Amino acid sequence: MAHSAALGAREYMVLALTWVHRQKLVHQSVYVVVRRCRREQEHKRHEHRQEATDLRHRDRCSIRCGDIRKGVQLAANSPSKLLKKECAEILEGMKQYNEAAVLFEKAGLYDRAAQMYIKLKNWNKVAELLPQVQSLKIHSQYAKAREAEGKYKEALAAYETAREYDSMVRILLDHLNNPQQAVHIVQESKSVEGARLVAKFFMKMGDFASAIQFLVMSKCIEEAFTLAQKHGKMDTFADIIGNDGRPEDYRSMALHYENSMNYFLAGKFHHLSGDSTKGLKLLLKSAQGAQEADAIMLAIDVVGEANSEGLAKQLIDFLLGEQDGVPKDPKYLFRLYMARKMYRESAKTAVIIAKEEQKVGSYRNAHDMLLGMYQELRKHKIRVPSELASNMMLLHSYILARIHVKRxxxxxxxxxxxxxxxxxxxxxxxxxxxxxxxxxxxxxxxxxxxxxxxxxxxxxxxxxxxxxxxxxxxxxxxxxxxxxxxxEEFPSPCPFCENMIAETELNCDKCKRTLPYCIASGRHVVKGDLTECPYCHFPAIRSELAKFVESDDPCPMCNRGPIGAGELRIFPDAEVFLPLMGEE
Ligand SMILES: [Zn+2]
Ligand SMILES: [Zn+2]
Structure with a gap:
């Protein structure tokens, strides 16, 4: 104890361990310095002193015996992880990898223990430690060793932990005959090299559509294009390229389709390659028979995007039938104005079209078309033309009447x-x-x-x-x-001047305003019981729309819902809804 007291008097406690290398009979001394803080609690300091003294004593014994195994055992039994680690490092320096591995593992340093076993090529021990090993490099080394031995399943699992997806794909294709999983891995990991391997696999199998898909994924676009051309798979190639192609890819496709006289796709790809003039020309050439609608809609997009007066004029001439003497459906003109952001013109066209729909009895279509127009105009803060507003009111009244008969x-x-x-x-x-x-x-x-x-x-x-x-x-x-x-019909106050007028009357004879109507009852709205549909923002008498909410029915105007009971916001006055009525 006198010795222990002498140590305690110093700032540092020095603990000497001596190991004897039995085989080489070389004596080696190592000083392991363990720093102890002076300010530690007194009783804790005492514990350490005791431990140090004990170790010192026992190690003297092992020196006397000259027994490395006993030394390892003593270190292994010590509660100090630091001691184990430092002893393990000494052993590693002495190339005693087995003993070093045991101590590293006992110190909880699994990565370093595994490294020792890799040096020893003891793969079974590495495998035991793998679940606790963090280092991706060790997993990868293990995977490679297993692969070399033909243990592909183990190799696959280790490559997965090491996140080496290309190696996984290679093993799945070359050794485990599991292309599905390989494809899945490539799609998940977006691995370029993996995609190339999968493409090669499909090419060998003669599945060119899949090969093209994976060639595109592996950025081998030219190779994919050539393959598509050679095997008549251009549609597949075009689908895969989608909207992510480069101008030169689209140009190649356009020329291919032009040569095979598919003017619709040729036009589409010329446009995507940046040549809208040629694109529009070919699209209009293809606008016949079953393809007419698709070709015109695409032509409208082309003109909308190109934002060119010249192209717009060409398309309008076509729609008016100046080329073939057959005027096209006016809905295209409406869409063209919309695509060109000419909202006033499109509103006028919408009114004409809705009238046509109404004339033939397609009230729902006419209603929904005008509603769509309303939303567009509102989005762009453009006043709703009064003719559009009054047509909408009549159509909605008719549709609402049918709803109320059912209710x-x-x-x-x-x-x-x-x-x-x-x-x-x-x-x-x-x-x-x-x-x-x-x-x-x-x-x-x-x-x-x-x-x-x-x-x-x-x-x-x-x-x-x-x-x-x-x-x-x-x-x-x-x-x-x-x-x-x-x-007589019940009267209710005008929301603007309080003049009492019949509930379904929408013109106030006193303030001369066109009154906003309730989308749920068709009556003019009233102050103090005013709300709007949370979806289409059309006004409603709150207690009337609440009845639709209660029965879980959708909004009678926009057909969306059901509306939550808490969604019916209270509006203090009706001024905000005047623009919907075509009023300033
Ligand atoms: Zn009034
Ligand atoms: Zn609505």
Missing amino acids: NEHLIAARLLIRVSNSISKFPAHTVPILTSTVIECQRSGLKKSSFQFAATLMKPEYKDQVDPKYKKKIEAVVRKPAKAEE
């Missing part, structure tokens, strides 16, 4: 149908059925005078024969008992 809200349906029937000339394809529905819904909800009025219209000679026999008797009965009066 058994006959009074609302009747009021909306009266509005539609008052402009029945705008619905020429369904004049008689709409008037018939109006008579029936008015009758059902007690609007006897209106019912009589529209029934009388139906009995006019030009309509009489077209009335559905199912309803004919009923309508004749309505006409026979003329009703002179019915209950």
Whole structure:
């Protein structure tokens, strides 16, 4: 203990270990210096002193015995990881790799232990340590050794840990006959070299489409193009290139398709290569038969992107039929204006097209087209033309009436149908059925005078024969008992001037404004109960739209939803919705 006290008096504690190399009979002394902090707790310091003294004592024994194995054992049994590590390093320096490995492992230094076993080519021990080994290099070394021995599955697993994907692909293709997994690895890792290996594999198999795909992935574009040309796989090549090609790739493809007289694809690829003039010319040449729609739509994109007056004029001439005497569907003109960001012109065209749709009875199409137009105009902060707004209001009233008939809200349906029937000339394809529905819904909800009025219209000679026999008797009965009066419609205040006007009246006779209408009821909106659809931002009477929310039905205007109950924001005033009505 006197010795121990003497050590404690010094700032550093020096611990000497002596190892005897048994085979070479060389004595070697090593001083392992362990630094101890002076400020450590007194009892802890005491513990260390005790440990040092014990070790010193036992190592003297091992020196006397001249036994390296016993020395290793003593170090192995010591609780100090540092001691084990330093002893292991000494042993490594003495090329005693086996003993060094044991001590490194016991010190928890698995990477270094594995390195020792690699030097010894003891692959089984390396394999045991692998789960704890961090170093990718060791995994890689192990993988290579296993591969050299023909142990491909083990090699594959180790390459995976080492993240050497190309080697994995090579083993899967050359030795494990598993191209699926190889393909999967290439797709996941985006390995260029792996893709090249897979392409080579598919080429050998005669699967040229797959070979082309992987050649493109491995950036061997020219090789892929040549292969595609040689084996008639240009469509595959084009699909794979998609929008990521270089101008020269697109030009090669364009020339290929032009030579094989596929003008649609030739036009498309000339455009993608940057030659819009040639692209448009070939697209218009291909705009015939089944391909007409696709070719024109693509031509519109070409002109929209090229932003050139000359090209736009060529396309407009084509659409107006100045080349072949056949004017094309006006919806293309609308799209062209949209693509060229000429929103006012496209709005005008949209109104014309929607009118055509409405005329033939495609009310949903007309409605959705105008709604789409609304959104575009609003996005670009352009005022909605009043004609567009009033057409939209009528179409929406008609669609809404049908929804309310289904919801058994006959009074609302009747009021909306009266509005539609008052402009029945705008619905020429369904004049008689709409008037018939109006008579029936008015009758059902007690609007006897209106019912009589529209029934009388139906009995006019030009309509009489077209009335559905199912309803004919009923309508004749309505006409026979003329009703002179019915209950007045409820009034509600104008949202701008508080003037009391009928609920479904959309023009205020006092402030002379066109009033925003509720998308759920068709009535004019009121202050204090105002909201909007969170999707299309059209206004609604909050309590009316809430009924759709409650029944989980979508927005009656944009058909999106269901709308969450918490999404109906309260709007304090209706001014913000005026632009939707075509008002400033
Ligand atoms: Zn008013
Ligand atoms: Zn909506």
